[in-house]
Structure formats: C-alpha cells, structure tokens
Amino acid sequence: xxxxxxxxxxxxxxxxxxxxxxxxxxxxxxxxxxxxxxxxxxxxxxxxxxxxxxxxxxxxxxxxxxxxxxxxxxxxxxxxxxxxxxxxxxxxxxxxxxxxxxxxxxxxxxxxxxxxxxxxxxxxxxxxxxxxxxxxxxxxxxxxxxxxxxxxxxxxxxxxxxxxxxxxxxxxxxxxxxxxxxxxxxxxxxxxxxxxxxxxxxxxxxxxxxxxxxxxxxxxxxxxxxxxxxxxxxxxxxxxxxxxxxxxxxxxxxxxxxxxxxxxxxxxxxxxxxxxxxxxxxxxxxxxxxxxxxxxxxxxxxxxxxxxxxxxxxxxxxxxxxxxxxxxxxxxxxxxxxxxxxxxxxxxxxxxxxxxxxxxxxxxxxxxxxxxxxxxxxxxxxxxxxxxxxxxxxxxxxxxx
Numbered sequence: 001x002x003x004x005x006x007x008x009x010x011x012x013x014x015x016x017x018x019x020x021x022x023x024x025x026x027x028x029x030x031x032x033x034x035x036x037x038x039x040x041x042x043x044x045x046x047x048x049x050x051x052x053x054x055x056x057x058x059x060x061x062x063x064x065x066x067x068x069x070x071x072x073x074x075x076x077x078x079x080x081x082x083x084x085x086x087x088x089x090x091x092x093x094x095x096x097x098x099x100x101x102x103x104x105x106x107x108x109x110x111x112x113x114x115x116x117x118x119x120x121x122x123x124x125x126x127x128x129x130x131x132x133x134x135x136x137x138x139x140x141x142x143x144x145x146x147x148x149x150x151x152x153x154x155x156x157x158x159x160x161x162x163x164x165x166x167x168x169x170x171x172x173x174x175x176x177x178x179x180x181x182x183x184x185x186x187x188x189x190x191x192x193x194x195x196x197x198x199x200x201x202x203x204x205x206x207x208x209x210x211x212x213x214x215x216x217x218x219x220x221x222x223x224x225x226x227x228x229x230x231x232x233x234x235x236x237x238x239x240x241x242x243x244x245x246x247x248x249x250x251x252x253x254x255x256x257x258x259x260x261x262x263x264x265x266x267x268x269x270x271x272x273x274x275x276x277x278x279x280x281x282x283x284x285x286x287x288x289x290x291x292x293x294x295x296x297x298x299x300x301x302x303x304x305x306x307x308x309x310x311x312x313x314x315x316x317x318x319x320x321x322x323x324x325x326x327x328x329x330x331x332x333x334x335x336x337x338x339x340x341x342x343x344x345x346x347x348x349x350x351x352x353x354x355x356x357x358x359x360x361x362x363x364x365x366x367x368x369x370x371x372x373x374x375x376x377x378x379x380x381x382x383x384x385x386x387x388x389x390x391x392x393x394x395x396x397x398x399x400x401x
Contacts, residue, residue, distance in 0.1 A: 002251055007221075008296060008330030009271040014219060015286045016051040017278050017327060024052045026062040027082040034218035034285040035079035035089070038070050040185045040379035042372055043281035044080040046324070049367050050280040056371040060180045070182060072097055072169050074211060075232035080182060085214075087200040090171050091207045096232070098166040104154050105162055108147050118143045118163040123172060123191070130176060130190040136160060164189060171197035183372065185379055208233065208241035213259070216247065219289040221256035226290045275328050277360035279336060279345075282321045282377050286330070293318040296332040297350075304350045306335045307392035309385070315350075323389065324375065326357070336361070337390050338368050338375035340383045348396035 012018055016033040029052045030036060036044035048054045062068045066083060073079040073089035076096025081089045118140065125131060125139035137144050137160060145159045167173040172195060175187040202210065208231060215227050228238035247257035258266065280286065287293065294302065294316050302316025306323050315332065326334035326349065334349035345365040349357065368375045376382065
C-alpha cells in the first residue's frame with residue numbers, strides 16, 4: 001500500500017514547499033513549481049514567500065521587468081506566469097475568455113467586424129502610451145458601444161472588454177497594475193512589443209501536451225481527471241494531451257500517473273524527519289492543482305473543522321479550502337486568516353502547536369503586516385466580509401488550545 005504521508009511529502013517537494021528554492025528568483029520558482037493563480041488577491045505573494053522567501057518588492061520588480069506577468073491562461077483564468085511560458089499561457093487562453101464572451105455578445109447584436117474595428121482603434125490609441133479603461137473609452141470614441149441594460153444583465157456593459165480580452169490573448173497588449181501590485185484591480189493597458197506569440201507555432205493540441213508535461217512535473221502523481229479539470233478540457237482532449245507523455249502508474253492498480261523520469265527519484269525519496277511548517281494561500285498550487293483537500297489530511301483529521309462565511313465545515317469533505325493553509329510536508333495541519341484590525345494572523349491547528357509551528361506563523365504574520373498590509377484571498381474578499389471566518393477561527397483555536 002502506498003505510504004500516504006510519503007506521497008504528501010513528495011507533492012510538497014515537487015511544489016517547492018520544502019525550502020529548496022530559498023533565495024531563487026520568482027520566475028524560476030513559477031516555472032518549476034507551477035503558475036500562481038491570480039484573482040486580485042494575495043495568493044501569488046504568499047506562494048512565492050512560502051517557496052523562496054521573496055518579499056513583495058522583489059516580486060513587484062520581477063513584474064516590472066517582465067520576468068513574470070499576470071496573464072489570461074489555462075481555462076481562461078489569470079495566472080502569474082514566468083517569461084518562459086508567456087506564449088503557452090496566452091495560447092491556452094484563446095479558447096476560453098475571448099470566444100466565450102463573443103458568443104454572448106453576438107446575441108446582443110455585436111458583430112465580429114465591430115470588435116475588429118474596436119481592436120484597431122485600441123491599438124492606435126495605445127501607440128501614444130499606456131491608458132486605463134476610461135482613457136481608452138475617450139481615445140476610441142464612437143468605436144466603443146454601450147450595450148445597455150441587456151448587456152449589463154449579461155455582464156458586458158460595453159464592447160471595450162471584448163476588445164481588451166481578445167488583444168490580451170493575442171499578445172498584442174498587456175495590462176499593467178497601476179501601483180505595480182498584483183493584489184489590486186486597477187490597470188492600465190500597453191502595447192506588448194515584441195508580441196510573445198510571434199514565432200510560437202504550437203497548435204492548440206500541442207499546447208495542451210506541453211501544459212500536461214508541466215502539470216505532472218508540478219504536482220504528479222495525479223489522475224487524468226485531475227489534469228482534465230485543471231485544463232478545463234474534455235475527456236477526449238485530455239487523453240490526447242497525455243498520450244505523448246507515456247505516463248506510468250504510481251503503483252500497480254493506482255489511477256494516479258507520473259512522468260517516467262520521476263519514478264526513480266520517487267522510489268529513492270525519503271520523507272523528511274523534521275517538520276517543515278509553511279503557511280500559504282487557499283489558492284496555492286498544492287491545493288488548487290488537484291483540488292482534493294482530503295488527500296492532504298490524515299484519516300483522524302477528516303472531521304476537523306475549518307471556518308466558512310456560513311459557519312464551520314469538516315475539512316475532509318471539501319474540494320477547495322475556505323481559509324489559507326498551514327502545511328507540514330504536504331499535510332494540512334491547520335488554517336489561518338489575517339485580521340487587519342489587530343494586524344495579526346488568526347489560526348487554528350489540527351495538531352498541538354509547538355515552537356516551530358508558532359515561529360512559522362509569526363514569520364508569515366510579519367510578512368503580511370509589513371509587506372502586504374492584508375492577505376485577501378480574492379478581489380471581493382475584504383476585512384468586513386472576512387469577519388465571520390475570523391471569529392469562527394478564534395473559537396476553533398480556543399477549543400483546541
């Protein structure tokens with residue numbers, strides 16, 4: 001039988017949560033351990049700090065230097081991606097955001113030629129320098145059309161987002177955070193020259209093969225269904241993407257697959273004897289790539305509770321974690337939130353807290369307080385909306401003290 005603790009530790013190792021990337025640049029960490037999910041929250045900062053110790057200023061500088069960038073990517077979602085993967089990420093995004101939005105827009109009377117003309121107007125306007133959406137509306141004039149109440153109901157108020165989404169996926173423009181930070185929602189748009197897709201010749205099918213190879217390097221062993229869900233493609237397309245990799249089972253009868261070149265390394269891998277406590281985001285790759293919280297728990301912790309906005313829930317029954325994570329060699333050993341009012345981390349552990357765990361909490365607390373100011377999970381997360389979870393965590397912490 002597969003040793004579950006050793007497997008969790010291996011996943012943690014592949015994810016770089018063992019400290020081996022300490023001091024390494026953000027681009028290398030993202031390339032080796034996986035792209036960071038970005039929803040205008042603190043996730044990319046928390047994940048990079050957990051892996052290489054990078055403070056916000058270093059991450060922001062890497063963004064400014066285009067060593068890493070926030071892009072539409074797999075399944076049309078935004079990720080912070082290393083420069084080596086800009087073209088792949090953009091290619092993967094093209095079947096999702098722009099075309100999906102155009103299908104809705106066409107029902108509202110928007111034509112493809114109308115968006116073509118708007119795209120040209122946007123590119124012409126940006127030749128004079130970066131502009132925010134309001135400035136772009138003014139610069140493109142009548143090329144932007146308001147879609148009225150019906151458009152508002154469909155989530156498309158004007159035609160401008162259609163053009164911006166398409167131009168970003170095509171690599172013609174990129175959006176730049178106004179204050180240089182990834183955890184905010186105010187952007188300006190600028191031309192992207194040279195276009196990162198220039199010279200990129202992979203077909204969509206070949207792009208998914210490349211994504212699959214990266215995925216199993218980041219978080220293998222994993223099931224085909226887990227890769228399919230991450231990529232948001234059909235079963236047939238997922239099977240075609242995995243076929244060239246010649247993946248092999250983790251063990252006889254196990255549906256989890258891994259890269260051939262990892263087998264010998266895994267066979268000789270020894271679970272670290274010392275604890276490796278690390279705090280990271282609820283959207284960390286360790287959680288998000290496979291979306292199987294139960295596999296990160298010991299059986300005795302399946303019934304441990306975490307805090308949601310509507311009360312408490314058993315961790316073992318969750319797909320996604322409602323709180324930020326505390327991990328030890330891949331095992332979920334607690335959850336946390338940041339309370340801006342007290343400028344402190346509120347946390348509840350599934351194990352008896354010891355000095356090493358408390359030190360890890362203090363380390364992240366200082367990072368958030370001094371470097372970020374808050375640790376929101378996503379754009380709509382706020383100190384006010386987070387209060388019920390924080391209070392629930394306080395009660396859980398008191399019960400387990």
